[in-house]
Amino acid sequence: MTDVPVRPLPPPSAAPSPSTPQTLAEATRCLNSWIEVDLDAMRDNVAALQRAVGPGVELIAVVKANAYGLGVEGLALPLEAAGVARFAVVSMPEALALRALGVTRPIVVLGHCFPADAAAAVAAGITVACHSLAVGEALSEAAVAQGRTAQVHIHIDSGLHREGVTADEAVALAPKLRGLPGIEVHGMSTHMANADEPDDSYSLHQRAEFERVVAALPWVPYRHAANSATALRRPELRYEGVRLGLSLHGVLPENTPDPGLRPVLSLKARLARVSALAEGDGVSYGLTWRAPRPSLVALVPVGYADGWRRALGNRGEVLVQGRRCPIVGRVMMDQFVVDVTGLPEPPREGDECVLIGGQGGGRITADEVAAKAETIPWDILASLQPRTPRLFHRGGLVVPPPAPE
Ligand SMILES: *Cc1c(COP(=O)(O)O)cnc(C)c1O
Numbered sequence: 001m002t003d004v005p006v007r008p009l010p011p012p013s014a015a016p017s018p019s020t021p022q023t024l025a026e027a028t029r030c031l032n033s034w035i036e037v038d039l040d041a042m043r044d045n046v047a048a049l050q051r052a053v054g055p056g057v058e059l060i061a062v063v064k065a066n067a068y069g070l071g072v073e074g075l076a077l078p079l080e081a082a083g084v085a086r087f088a089v090v091s092m093p094e095a096l097a098l099r100a101l102g103v104t105r106p107i108v109v110l111g112h113c114f115p116a117d118a119a120a121a122v123a124a125g126i127t128v129a130c131h132s133l134a135v136g137e138a139l140s141e142a143a144v145a146q147g148r149t150a151q152v153h154i155h156i157d158s159g160l161h162r163e164g165v166t167a168d169e170a171v172a173l174a175p176k177l178r179g180l181p182g183i184e185v186h187g188m189s190t191h192m193a194n195a196d197e198p199d200d201s202y203s204l205h206q207r208a209e210f211e212r213v214v215a216a217l218p219w220v221p222y223r224h225a226a227n228s229a230t231a232l233r234r235p236e237l238r239y240e241g242v243r244l245g246l247s248l249h250g251v252l253p254e255n256t257p258d259p260g261l262r263p264v265l266s267l268k269a270r271l272a273r274v275s276a277l278a279e280g281d282g283v284s285y286g287l288t289w290r291a292p293r294p295s296l297v298a299l300v301p302v303g304y305a306d307g308w309r310r311a312l313g314n315r316g317e318v319l320v321q322g323r324r325c326p327i328v329g330r331v332m333m334d335q336f337v338v339d340v341t342g343l344p345e346p347p348r349e350g351d352e353c354v355l356i357g358g359q360g361g362g363r364i365t366a367d368e369v370a371a372k373a374e375t376i377p378w379d380i381l382a383s384l385q386p387r388t389p390r391l392f393h394r395g396g397l398v399v400p401p402p403a404p405e
Pocket of ligand 1: 062064110191226227228229243244245246247253
């Protein structure tokens with residue numbers, strides 16, 4: 001292997017200061033890999049989704065799992081400013097982190113809560129999906145002690161057989177919760193098992209189950225049953241609010257109409273090394289790819305520890321100079337190799353490479369990466385790791401996330 005001559009590294013960029021916003025090009029000059037989060041696209045997606053579901057339906061931003069890997073620290077307040085009415089997360093720590101970021105809108109914890117979570121939930125004004133009388137009693141006690149009201153939602157397991165209570169249990173539980181001092185039973189929810197399947201028979205079955213509870217508890221004012229696919233496909237399941245995760249980021253479930261969304265996420269890297277290989281030279285662990293001819297290959301400093309799946313070895317592609325280049329050999333923990341033979345210009349160390357996103361006329365979507373890795377786009381996004389720097393940007397300028405309180 002002989003190294004191709006490299007371009008000298010650029011001088012270190014000036015220390016970023018809040019008074020001098022940096023362009024993306026400036027901010028990424030000395031980054032090996034990074035995630036770009038386009039806040040303009042996110043704001044436009046919120047507007048497009050609100051138009052699609054209609055003005056009377058609230059958007060509930062589902063920002064569990066670090067806002068699907070994009071970085072909740074930089075997305076929460078812009079989502080609030082863009083007009084989402086509520087937030088949903090899965091756990092109490094996620095809810096408290098949102099409050100620490102300065103989120104003031106209502107936050108629902110969809111997942112399991114313990115009675116021991118009650119005091120913190122009440123103090124931070126968190127709505128708990130209450131699955132038991134024990135949690136309701138703890139919330140009531142905390143609400144009375146703190147002189148506040150604890151808002152609860154009841155999640156109905158209408159057929160996913162995940163969290164929640166059955167329809168019959170909900171009908172029995174709701175009046176008991178209502179009778180506890182300091183408790184407001186504000187909402188009820190359910191979640192579809194086959195939201196993006198062309199066959200809607202199971203969704204109709206789940207709807208009928210949910211409607212049984214709706215009919216029995218007409219005094220509960222707020223209902224939510226739809227994720228992205230359901231919200232965009234089934235107007236009858238929009239109720240008062242829709243819980244949107246994937247679509248906020250401009251990625252759509254299968255079989256779902258596009259209301260004109262734009263991709264929010266890009267994953268990019270700078271080539272770490274460009275090498276010439278002789279015919280027959282092997283690449284990466286196991287030497288599963290051998291150069292079929294004298295080749296030029298480039299090292300991309302992103303690996304499976306960054307969420308870039310090992311399954312993409314010898315299968316995936318990335319963009320260099322706006323053109324698709326195949327991944328050759330296995331994806332390693334921190335790097336993989338691409339074949340850049342035959343690009344119009346030999347690439348150089350430091351050149352930008354796009355793993356998800358657009359470059360020149362080319363584009364690689366999260367859907368495509370998911371299909372090649374034999375998984376779903378939710379999994380590709382949620383696998384992004386904290387070690388990758390995030391650059392939240394608006395109008396081409398980097399917006400630093402707020403420091404937590
Ligand atoms: C994750 C989640 C959502 C969001 O689903 P998307 O398909 O990403 O819009 C909605 N509701 C519940 C209960 C969830 O767990």
